[in-house]
Every structure is written in C-alpha cells, then in structure tokens.
C-alpha cells in the first residue's frame with residue numbers, strides 16, 4: 001500500500017471539533033524532540049508537518065487523510081521541560097478526551113528515541129495507553145544514530161523498559177535515511193484496515 005495523497009483536514013482540541021469519525025484512524029504520539037514531525041514528513045513524503053516546531057506551538061490535534069481513506073492524526077508531544085503544571089494537565093485532558101471518545105481510532109503509534117532507553121514519561125505513556133485498550137505499535141526513531149551492536153539491542157531495551165507484551169510490534173526507523181518507513185506504512189494500513 002503506498003501513499004498517493006495526503007490532505008490536511010483540520011486542527012482541533014475538543015471532541016466536537018474533530019472531523020466526523022467516518023474513516024479508520026491512526027494517531028501518533030511521543031515526547032517532544034523524539035522525531036515525530038520528521039517521521040510524519042517521511043511517511044507523507046512531503047513537508048506537511050513542521051520539523052522542530054517551537055515548544056508550545058503544537059498543542060493541537062492535527063487531522064490529515066491518507067489516500068482519502070484513513071485519518072492520520074498528529075497528537076501533541078509530551079515532556080517539554082518548560083511547560084507549567086497547568087499546561088501539562090490541559091495536554092493530559094486533551095489526549096484523554098481524544099483516546100476515550102474517538103470511536104474510529106484503530107491504532108496508536110507511540111514513538112521512542114532509540115538513542116536512549118525509554119524515559120519515565122514514555123513508561124507512563126505506555127501504561128496509560130494500556131488503560132484505553134486500543135491497539136498500539138511502538139516505533140523507535142533515529143536508528144541511523146546507532147552502531148550495529150546498539151541496533152541489535154534496541155528492540156530488547158525498548159521491550160524490557162516499557163514492559164511490552166509479546167504481541168506489541170516494535171519497528172525501528174530512520175526518518176533521515178528512510179530506513180523502515182515503507183514497512184511501517186504498510187503495517188499501519190494493514191492494522192487499520194483489518
């Protein structure tokens with residue numbers, strides 16, 4: 001399955017502003033600076049998502065369509081060092097509303113940076129995802145930064161640190177070099193169209 005078209009639909013905060021739930025949906029989440037915008041650009045093969053956007057400016061849920069067939073959703077990142085407790089709570093509320101209310105949501109893609117073991121916030125995010133009982137993939141980013149032996153260990157470190165069960169797929173990608181992107185796209189389409 002290849003991507004023939006990408007369209008930005010809208011940004012939203014509240015459920016009443018989401019587009020109608022008339023297509024299967026996949027959402028991407030990860031801590032800030034994990035490489036989310038770069039991965040989205042690599043998936044879209046065009047610069048729709050802004051890379052290295054200023055912290056605080058991307059606090060919206062952005063809806064796109066791929067091939068006019070599925071919704072692809074860019075969720076705001078977590079873990080900005082500079083945000084206040086109030087902003088953290090509003091992020092949490094926005095994501096919780098989304099995960100609880102989006103009936104057409106089929107798959108969540110959670111990103112982690114392969115250069116480091118998943119952080120405590122990543123562990124919390126994973127535990128939180130478990131409570132929503134939706135399917136998710138874990139995607140390790142920036143593998144071009146790893147040497148061979150680090151690459152060989154990366155999946156094990158991610159699996160153990162996040163305490164993933166054996167059925168949770170882990171993909172390793174490099175947005176910079178394009179590694180793993182086509183495979184990830186085809187697994188996304190498979191998962192949401194089932």
Ligand code: GDP
Nearest residue numbers: 032033034035036037038051052142174175176
């Ligand atoms: P976001 O905050 O999660 O959207 O992260 P960005 O996509 O803006 O990327 C954060 C930083 O990581 C930027 O400096 C990117 O150039 C860098 N980056 C993102 N993806 C990759 C990758 O695959 N390889 C390498 N080497 N750097 C990457």
